[in-house]
Amino acid sequence: MKYWNPYLETLPRESLTKIELSYFKNILSYAKTHSKLYQNKLKGIEPEAIKTLDDLKKIPLTEKEEMRHYQEMDPFPYGGLLGTDIERVTTFRQTSGTTGKPIYVPETYESWQWRIEAWCHILYMSGFRPHHRVFLPFVYNVYVAFWEGHYAAEKLGCELIPGGGLDTKGRIHKILEVKANAMMNTPTYGLHIAEEAKSLGIDPSSLGIERMLCAGEPMPEATRRKLEELFKCHVFDHIGGTEPCGWAGMCEVKEGMHIIEPFFLVEILDRETLQREVKEGETGVAVVTPLGRRSFPLIRFNTKDLVVKGSATCPCGRTSQKIKEVVGRIDDLRKVRGVLFSPKTVEEVIRRDFPQIEEFEIIVERRGLMDVITLRAEPHSELTVSSIEQTKNELQERLKIATNLTFNVIMEPPGSLPRYMLKAKRFKDLREEKP
Amino acid sequence: MNEQVREEIKKIEESALRLQALAKDNPAIVKNAEIILNFVYILKFITPEG
Numbered sequence: 001m002k003y004w005n006p007y008l009e010t011l012p013r014e015s016l017t018k019i020e021l022s023y024f025k026n027i028l029s030y031a032k033t034h035s036k037l038y039q040n041k042l043k044g045i046e047p048e049a050i051k052t053l054d055d056l057k058k059i060p061l062t063e064k065e066e067m068r069h070y071q072e073m074d075p076f077p078y079g080g081l082l083g084t085d086i087e088r089v090t091t092f093r094q095t096s097g098t099t100g101k102p103i104y105v106p107e108t109y110e111s112w113q114w115r116i117e118a119w120c121h122i123l124y125m126s127g128f129r130p131h132h133r134v135f136l137p138f139v140y141n142v143y144v145a146f147w148e149g150h151y152a153a154e155k156l157g158c159e160l161i162p163g164g165g166l167d168t169k170g171r172i173h174k175i176l177e178v179k180a181n182a183m184m185n186t187p188t189y190g191l192h193i194a195e196e197a198k199s200l201g202i203d204p205s206s207l208g209i210e211r212m213l214c215a216g217e218p219m220p221e222a223t224r225r226k227l228e229e230l231f232k233c234h235v236f237d238h239i240g241g242t243e244p245c246g247w248a249g250m251c252e253v254k255e256g257m258h259i260i261e262p263f264f265l266v267e268i269l270d271r272e273t274l275q276r277e278v279k280e281g282e283t284g285v286a287v288v289t290p291l292g293r294r295s296f297p298l299i300r301f302n303t304k305d306l307v308v309k310g311s312a313t314c315p316c317g318r319t320s321q322k323i324k325e326v327v328g329r330i331d332d333l334r335k336v337r338g339v340l341f342s343p344k345t346v347e348e349v350i351r352r353d354f355p356q357i358e359e360f361e362i363i364v365e366r367r368g369l370m371d372v373i374t375l376r377a378e379p380h381s382e383l384t385v386s387s388i389e390q391t392k393n394e395l396q397e398r399l400k401i402a403t404n405l406t407f408n409v410i411m412e413p414p415g416s417l418p419r420y421m422l423k424a425k426r427f428k429d430l431r432e433e434k435p
Numbered sequence: 436m437n438e439q440v441r442e443e444i445k446k447i448e449e450s451a452l453r454l455q456a457l458a459k460d461n462p463a464i465v466k467n468a469e470i471i472l473n474f475v476y477i478l479k480f481i482t483p484e485g
Contacts (some may be wrong), residue, residue, distance in 0.1 A: 005481055015485040022483070110473040117477050262483070292480045 002317070004156075007061035008262065009318045016319065017053065019262045023291035025050055028059075031297035036080030037062075038068040038297060048434060057275060061287060061302045067243075068101050077104045083297040084108055093144045095242045096423070099331055105144070105242055111390045115245045117150035118263040122249030125258065125318070126213050126236035128182060130157030133429035135180035135209075137171045138421070139164030144242045145216055149184045158182070168196045174378065175207050183209050186216035188424040189224050194230040205232035213238065215246075217423050218344050222352035224254075239326055244288040244301050248323050256310040261320040265289040267300070268309045268323075271330065274302070278339065283308050283327055304330040328396075334429055336364055337371045339404050343427040346375065349402050356380050356391055359417040365430040374408040375399065381414040441482055448475045 003009040011019070025047040031038035032047075047058055068081035078086070081103070087107040096102065107115070124237040128134070134153045138146050140162070150160055161180050163171045172193060174180075174185040185193070190212060194204040212227060212235045219237050227235045239257060240246030248257040259266045268284035270276045278284035286305045290298055306329065310322030328344045335341070343362055349355050364371060377395060379388055392409045399407045418425075451471040458464035 008481060011485050019483045019485070023480075109470065110476055113473055114477055114480065117481065169466075263480075292476075 004121050009121075009320065011319055013312055013319055016261050020265045021050065021053070023262060024056070024265055024289060027289065027294075027297060028293055028299060030294055031083065031299055034083045034294070035297045036073060037067065038299060040080075041066075042248075042299070046219055050171070053267075053277075056265075056300065059300055061274060061300045062298060064099065064103065064243075065304050066306075067103055071101075071104060078296075081105055081296060084111075084295045089295065092142065093147070093242055094142050096143060096400070098423075103243060106295050107369075111293045113150060114263075114292050116151045116155055118260050119148045119246050120155055120258045121258075121263075122238045122246050123149070123152050123158075123213065125249050125251040125316075126165070126238075127211050127234060127252060128153060128156055128158055128213070132158045132182040132211060133161060133177075133178065133180045134158045134182040134184065135161045135163050135171070135175050137163040137166075137168075137183055137193065138185070140351065146184060148240075148246055149213065149215065153184075165268040168193060169200065172197050172200060172207070173201065175209070176202075179208060181208050182211040182213075184213045184215060186423065187214045187219040187227060188217065188420045188422070190214065190231070191223070192419050192421075194227075204230045207231065209233045212236070215240075218328050218342055220348035220351060221325075222348050226351050226355075232357045237326075239286075239305065239323065241303060241305075243296070243298060244303060245290055245293065247286075247288050247290075251314065251316040251318060253314055253316050255314075255328075256322045256324040258318050258320045258322055263291060265291055266321065268307060271306065278309050280309050280311055281324070285330065286323075306330055306333070323347065332427060335363060336373050336405055341373075341403055341405060345402050346399060350377075350395075351396050353398055354391065354395065355385055356387070357395075358414065359416055359419065360426060362427045363430060365421045366432070371431065372408060373405055374410060376410050376412050376417060378412045378414060378417045440482075441479075444475060444478045444482065445473065447478075451475065 007142055028047045028419055030281055067081055073079035077088045086359050088108045090109050091107040091112060093105045094102040136146050136150060140147055161178055163174055166174060197204045209231045210233050212233055214237050224235050236250040238246055240248040248259045250257045267287040268278050270278050271285050283306055286303045286307050288301050288303055306327040307325040310324035312321045328342050333340060333342055347364055350360055356379050357377050358380055361376040363374045379391060388411050394412050395409045451468045454468040455465050
């Protein structure tokens with residue numbers, strides 16, 4: 001079977017819109033009566049007034065800052081964000097807290113299963129099937145990462161190998177020992193496993209991984225292709241978050257990602273006004289409403305994820321709206337010497353054109369009145385002194401073309417830069433004021 | 436979506452609710468019926484009228 005839910009995945013657009021509007025009104029009514037945040041926020045807004053997608057603009061966006069404020073209320077620890085009786089909550093999760101105090105997310109058995117059902121779409125369209133023995137190379141904890149993947153894979157009928165509690169070498173040996181043939185990991189950690197395998201004299205492609213689903217950080221196309229090349233497997237991406245759930249995934253065509261409709265109503269709004277839905281090919285901010293999750297109602301949640309809107313047609317036959325590309329987080333976009341800069345561009349250049357670079361780090365600092373942007377690059381150990389110098393010059397040149405910025409490139413000794421398990425922190429803005 | 440599918444989901448819901456009423460002094464049956472109702476909620480969600 002090609003689709004997880006052939007009915008939903010091939011519905012005509014007009015039917016999907018009709019269903020999503022109906023679900024939106026339902027969750028709006030529910031939020032107004034069950035969540036303190038929305039009791040206040042939606043005063044004077046009646047669900048009946050929402051007749052078209054255009055009417056959504058009448059409803060204010062939900063921002064993380066106000067969520068933090070409502071979280072401080074009773075009942076502890078979810079406060080005014082809770083959408084159900086606290087005794088129905090079965091699992092606590094939280095956001096990573098990289099942009100401030102973490103948001104605590106309550107799940108009931110029902111909301112968790114709803115979330116898992118949405119995730120089944122992501123895994124199924126990435127080709128995960130019951131014959132897959134899926135290795136999860138992480139310790140699960142208070143973060144949602146990989147819990148969803150675990151339970152969705154279980155629901156699909158895959159066999160799960162939880163690989164936490166081992167170091168990377170131990171995980172590589174376990175993959176070989178149990179003949180795991182699928183994996184879920186961050187792109188960064190996928191690259192790290194490949195590097196470690198090589199250091200053990202093991203070709204990553206001999207690990208036997210057929211499918212890899214990446215999560216946790218934006219993955220440039222060049223990185224996805226590099227992982228495919230290293231592991232000789234199919235690599236897929238998805239996008240999501242702790243608050244809104246995983247809301248889009250990649251199909252076998254591997255061109256952008258399908259929004260999981262009608263689980264999520266996703267608006268892609270222009271980043272200047274957050275009012276206008278962008279056109280196909282334009283970049284905008286993803287605003288997400290999970291349409292059936294009641295433990296933690298979210299209406300028009302501003303994810304701050306910058307995405308390029310794709311088409312609503314795909315050779316795979318799915319009719320859902322697509323995201324062409326994930327550009328990155330608005331929080332990661334910086335003005336450096338007046339130029340808007342995204343760290344993802346650097347990763348794209350390195351992974352595509354510089355296979356001899358193993359790891360890198362970008363540092364922006366202010367020296368006097370000037371912004372200085374530095375790339376610390378770590379080459380493979382087998383590179384000669386002259387080829388290191390040549391790589392340095394080429395890096396400077398290519399990065400200038402790609403970003404319009406002159407980088408101070410420093411070549412570091414092999415193994416000197418940090419390696420990451422989950423979200424990589426390769427970008428450091430050390431300026432006091434971050435324009 | 437076939438109307439018959441929605442009808443069957445409705446029957447499961449009614450049956451789970453009856454089960455809860457019949458065995459209200461048995462936490463195991465009540466909880467398992469409640470879990471069935473959680474899945475009924477999802478089944479309804481994934482079978483909307485197009």
